[in-house]
Amino acid sequence: QVQLVESGGGVVQPGRSLRLSCEASGLTFNSDDIHWVRQAPGKGLEWVVLIRNDGSRKYYADSVKGRFTISRDNSKSTVYLQMNSLRAEDTAVYYCARFVSGYGLDWWGQGTLVIVSS
């Protein structure tokens, strides 16, 4: 059974940093692209970033470019999202999801809540 588990969320002050993790099991992790999608309270889904299976390519939404950094450790089946210079508008549930070419995001984690507030 495929499982993605996010962790690392919490309450953080504006301007500070936070690192999220997404640990995968039940899949061939080093073959899979991983995406992060976020959802602000009461709002729709916003695509944030992707990392290719081997970490060779990364793409960021304009809203987080220069502040967020994605990386992965295939030996630990884990993707990391380093979030710096956090703003109130980054408050959201952050989901990681597996992307399969031609299919879309077929497996999602349960999400982790990030609250940016003073």
Next chain:
Amino acid sequence: DVQMTQSPSSLSASVGDRVTITCRASLGISNYLAWYQQKPGKAPKLLIYTASTLQSGVPSRFGGSGSGTDFTLTISSLQPEDVATYYCQNYISAPLTFGGGTKVEIK
């Protein structure tokens, strides 16, 4: 970047009704279009990919169509368990933008 526009933003229909949700892309995306269902407090779930292919386990009352810029999600006979918000997403290239969502309720 491709912008995705969904309509309506919400709808209310009776059990058994046929429900249609539309999604328009600002540029042609061929059939690189997915639909997701999200129930309150839960992660999204992939319903349809390549615009019209049902993900395994999805009831056959769900259907998708379209290509290029105009797409449709149809629920042929609305059931109580279909109460959710539905999102389209283009995945032709990054950024993989989502539509604004359509909230479906039972009348």
